[in-house]
Amino acid sequence: MGMSCNQCQESIHGTGCTVRGVCGKDEPTAQLQDVLVYATEGLALAAEKLTGSVSVHVGQLISESLFVTVTNTNFDEDAIVAQIRKTLAVRDELNASLDHSSDHDAAHWSGSSKEDFLAKAASVSITSLSENEDLRSLKSLVLYGLKGLAAYTDHAAVLGYHDDEIYAFYVKALAALTNVLSADELTGLVLETGGVAVKAMALLDKANTTTYGHPEITTVSTGVGKNPGILISGHDLRDLEELLKQTEGTGVDVYTHCEMLPAHYYPAFKKYSHFVGNYGGAWWSQDKEFDTFNGPILMTTNCIVPVREAYRNRMFTTGMAGYPGLKHIAARAEGGAKDFSVLVEMAKSCQPPKELENGTIVGGFAHNQVLALADKVVAAVKSGAIKRFVVMAGCDGRHASRQYYTDVAAALPEGTIILTAGCAKYRYNKLELGDIGGIPRVLDAGQCNDSYSLAVIALKLKEVFELDDINDLPISFDIAWYEQKAVTVLLALLFLGVKGIRLGPTLPEFLTPNVAAVLVEKFGIKPIGAVNADIEAMMAGA
Numbered sequence: 010m011g012m013s014c015n016q017c018q019e020s021i022h023g024t025g026c027t028v029r030g031v032c033g034k035d036e037p038t039a040q041l042q043d044v045l046v047y048a049t050e051g052l053a054l055a056a057e058k059l060t061g062s063v064s065v066h067v068g069q070l071i072s073e074s075l076f077v078t079v080t081n082t083n084f085d086e087d088a089i090v091a092q093i094r095k096t097l098a099v100r101d102e103l104n105a106s107l108d109h110s111s112d113h114d115a116a117h118w119s120g121s122s123k124e125d126f127l128a129k130a131a132s133v134s135i136t137s138l139s140e141n142e143d144l145r146s147l148k149s150l151v152l153y154g155l156k157g158l159a160a161y162t163d164h165a166a167v168l169g170y171h172d173d174e175i176y177a178f179y180v181k182a183l184a185a186l187t188n189v190l191s192a193d194e195l196t197g198l199v200l201e202t203g204g205v206a207v208k209a210m211a212l213l214d215k216a217n218t219t220t221y222g223h224p225e226i227t228t229v230s231t232g233v234g235k236n237p238g239i240l241i242s243g244h245d246l247r248d249l250e251e252l253l254k255q256t257e258g259t260g261v262d263v264y265t266h267c268e269m270l271p272a273h274y275y276p277a278f279k280k281y282s283h284f285v286g287n288y289g290g291a292w293w294s295q296d297k298e299f300d301t302f303n304g305p306i307l308m309t310t311n312c313i314v315p316v317r318e319a320y321r322n323r324m325f326t327t328g329m330a331g332y333p334g335l336k337h338i339a340a341r342a343e344g345g346a347k348d349f350s351v352l353v354e355m356a357k358s359c360q361p362p363k364e365l366e367n368g369t370i371v372g373g374f375a376h377n378q379v380l381a382l383a384d385k386v387v388a389a390v391k392s393g394a395i396k397r398f399v400v401m402a403g404c405d406g407r408h409a410s411r412q413y414y415t416d417v418a419a420a421l422p423e424g425t426i427i428l429t430a431g432c433a434k435y436r437y438n439k440l441e442l443g444d445i446g447g448i449p450r451v452l453d454a455g456q457c458n459d460s461y462s463l464a465v466i467a468l469k470l471k472e473v474f475e476l477d478d479i480n481d482l483p484i485s486f487d488i489a490w491y492e493q494k495a496v497t498v499l500l501a502l503l504f505l506g507v508k509g510i511r512l513g514p515t516l517p518e519f520l521t522p523n524v525a526a527v528l529v530e531k532f533g534i535k536p537i538g539a540v541n542a543d544i545e546a547m548m549a550g551a
């Protein structure tokens with residue numbers, strides 16, 4: 010039995026990835042990730058038996074273990090095995106404290122070797138979730154929603170923010186996935202995942218804005234300076250903070266890459282004069298950009314693409330990210346900071362980055378900043394200067410079909426504002442789209458989790474315009490997805506009652522025709538179509 014993975018948008022059509030992932034994940038890595046998910050379900054079954062709330066320790070461990078399995082986060086077999094062992098050890102502690110022996114298959118796995126885990130993988134892959142393909146599809150939707158959720162709760166936890174209710178939901182939902190459930194029960198669980206997703210994004214928003222201030226309108230340089238630099242990618246703001254502190258006064262500049270771009274919008278990071286700009290585009294072009302960057306690269310989370318020799322010895326992972334052969338920067342000790350000195354020392358002997366472009370990107374339109382401009386925005390809607398908002402948040406990816414998003418952005422009529430978040434923005438954030446009365450036509454709220462900001466803005470507009478239904482606003486949703494965080498964001502939008510979302514570049518491979526039909530019927534989800542036809546429909550409110 011080979012690997013079986015269908016969790017992302019680039020999954021092989023018709024079968025999922027069964028030999029080697031399009032992402033570069035090989036069979037043993039995929040199988041160990043399945044075992045890790047299964048072990049995490051075992052932990053949830055043990056935690057479910059406890060009375061009282063789920064401990065922070067267990068909640069955070071669940072977040073970490075699921076996060077490891079998010080697309081393009083961790084390709085390192087040994088790191089995944091270590092996480093399986095850690096998860097099983099805590100499960101065993103819980104069961105011992107309850108004097109409980111579990112009948113979950115993973116009950117006796119504790120002393121297993123990597124080979125043992127691999128031998129068990131076939132029985133715990135995604136296909137084992139249910140023999141019925143529609144039920145399996147619904148379970149997959151829940152599981153992938155939980156994986157994305159886990160990334161967000163892990164980021165919040167890193168900043169000291171936890172939510173008992175979210176952790177209790179992990180336990181309930183993961184335990185439920187091991188049971189036989191009806192389609193109705195699973196549909197309920199899907200919607201509940203969306204509700205918890207809203208909570209998790211709100212929690213992370215609170216963690217980020219309380220720690221680093223509210224994002225402000227910011228112009229970010231895409232050029233390069235004369236000093237050597239360190240490039241930081243992924244989503245972890247605390248790693249960035251510690252890196253900025255440790256590079257201050259060293260003559261080494263810090264640049265953001267991909268989803269770290271929005272860090273420039275936070276007030277707390279503006280004081281660092283060596284935090285100079287953003288280098289490159291979305292994650293999938295890193296195999297070219299990392300080569301010309303010339304200095305060390307730190308991947309704090311996804312998305313990692315197969316690492317080329319040209320920069321392998323300059324690339325580091327940390328947190329839940331991992332890649333075989335790369336040096337991993339260890340977790341911080343309680344109350345301490347991570348030690349990035351190896352990157353700083355390496356940078357000092359590196360050439361400055363080679364210039365790829367020399368422009369600017371404007372962003373920082375998270376909810377607080379947009380609400381500060383609310384009078385202006387509302388007046389522009391009332392005067393007809395703004396005719397429609399189009400939410401184009403989500404992920405970017407490799408497929409040429411994503412040119413659709415560039416073409417839509419370029420062809421949208423002048424009275425439209427694009428609301429974005431996530432790396433989807435790289436398809437159009439360097440186009441000259443102008444402004445409407447001083448309001449830029451692309452408002453970037455931040456990382457994918459900052460899609461929460463877009464929901465807050467929509468809800469505020471609904472209140473200002475005294476509407477009963479969010480769908481009566483002049484807003485269309487034209488979302489791009491790739492990995493499981495986008496699944497989480499999608500479920501959050503559905504929970505908030507958003508209807509008629511266009512989803513592309515393709516609908517998820519893990520949705521069976523029957524499950525897709527339910528989403529179409531209940532929520533009006535539709536695949537993207539031709540650029541002009543979609544624009545015409547969106548402008549007409551369809």
Ligand code: SF4
Pocket residue numbers: 014015016017018019020021025026029030031032033034039080081
């Ligand atoms: Fe394939 Fe995506 Fe799974 Fe990678 S994460 S193996 S590309 S489905």
Ligand code: SF3
Pocket residue numbers: 081244267268292311312403404405431432433456457458491492494495
């Ligand atoms: Fe991008 Fe990987 Fe999803 Fe945070 S960096 S949005 S794909």
